[in-house]
Amino acid sequence: MQIRAAVVEQADERFVFSDVELEEPGIGEVLVRVKACGICHTDVGARGGNYPIPFPAILGHEGAGIVEKVGAGVSKVAPGDPVVMTVGSCGKCRHCQTGFPTYCRQALFENMSGTRPNGKSSYSRNNKPISGHFFCQSSFATYSIATERSVVKVGQDVPLDVVAPLGCGIQTGAGAVINTLRAKPGMQVAVIGTGSVGLSAIMGAKLAGCSTIIAVDIQASRLELARELGATHTINSAEEKQVSARMLEISGGDLLSGGGLDGILDTTSIKAVLSDAITALHLRGTLLVGGAAKPGAKLEFETGDIHYGRTVAGVLEGDSIPDIFIPQLIEHYQAGEFPIDKLISYYDFQDINRAIDDALSGKAVKPVLRIG
Ligand SMILES: [Zn+2]
Ligand SMILES: [Zn+2]
Known part of the structure; x- marks a missing residue:
């Protein structure tokens, strides 16, 4: 399918919008229609070439949206479910199995390689691959391929443009x-x-x-x-x-x-x-x-x-087990005890470069892009 994404063509360049081809979700993957995405300093670091993800790349790792389709073997979510996307992990290693998934032994590959576990990206343009799968989401885009482990299901009444940054900065x-x-x-x-x-x-x-x-x-x-x-x-x-x-x-x-x-x-x-x-x-x-x-x-x-x-x-990532911790923080938000909304400034997706400038200058504490 064709999606619209903010792409970094080379290190330190500004985001440019591009039509990108996205493959179908594979085994254990989830296609998410992105509604909102926070901006975190790790996006700025990745844009600057400080992390392994190769260019051109689609960044963004505080996305939230609606599940559109699920790949084979996915049982945690179904089409129509609202989800917050968060850091990916393998679920099999010692750290994942002892309650420390943010220290997954595969974390660097899962979140920063720009590809699926098979070493290939599901994103391409003019038949040339583009790095995606950033934090198992690359959510500076209208659609994301996430993994079953990197999505956290939330209630239908939860405002996705408020809870999106729970996936990284706020849980951290x-x-x-x-x-x-x-x-x-x-x-x-x-x-x-x-x-x-x-x-x-x-x-x-x-x-x-x-x-x-x-x-x-x-x-x-x-x-x-x-x-x-x-x-x-x-x-x-x-x-x-x-x-x-x-x-x-x-x-x-x-x-x-x-x-x-x-x-x-x-x-x-x-x-x-x-x-x-x-x-x-x-x-x-x-x-x-x-x-x-x-x-x-x-x-x-x-x-x-x-x-x-x-x-x-x-x-x-605050030593979080996202499936447990993110819903707890959402409950506290809904009870008025954790006012995340006071940190947020909203921007249209097309204003992503201005949103990043405002994050860097300190004008915005937590910019959130409204995408869909
Ligand atoms: Zn692991
Ligand atoms: Zn982050």
Whole structure:
């Protein structure tokens, strides 16, 4: 069938619209009519050539839509079902089978190779293949080939243009706090960098009942939004140079006084920020590195700072089991406890380049394209 897609012809070029030929869904695959798609920084990184997917390529990995057709062997969804598309996984490896599908041993191939598992793309133009299957969806297009494992069925009453970004950025932030830090009532946490991932983390910390939720950013307007979404304290790091000292003070003082945070999610991946942040952790506290860093970037800590049972860890997609976690977050949204809509700015599909510019400039927290 013929579809319309936003294509990146070469690294660092802007998206151009193109008619593309899409094959039928194969075994275990699902054809989805895309209604909406969020824009995530990984799309920008992939456009810049930072990931293995070859050009020309169709990106987009926060899609939601309606199942149009299913391939052989698919039982989880049927035509007409609304779905959120998310990161793909094999379902067979050790990590998939122990509840960590976002660390699937095949994840890089499944999500970044630009092809189906057989090494071929189902997308082509003038009989030449185009990379697709990005995060098992390539949803900057009117239709996507997803996999049975990469779609999460949602209720008929769920607004797809609100829940689309749950598939990546929002589950990443909320999951980092709820699943990885195992946030509990009374815990003290901080979130450094209040983009869509950081703000989702703040909403997650509020849901979990954390007693102290510190938001750190350089933009006053973002900090205001963070407070609205649940931050109990804010630190403007453009003005406050002693960020860790301020975090310790908020959390009850230094380690001698029994202060310190239980967990910090950093979304900036800035070396100096991370080196400073670890000193604000309580004993057994965890510093989560959640931002994508430039290739070659290094971290530096004093060895003594890792003592006291502290952990520095990475996190992908908020350690989510999407089939469980995404419906839970949708229930919280519907109950008014997880206001994702406050992060979203809408754009027509044809304005994808402007939407990305606005994400990069900080004008939009989470741009969502309305596609169908
Ligand atoms: Zn796997
Ligand atoms: Zn993403």
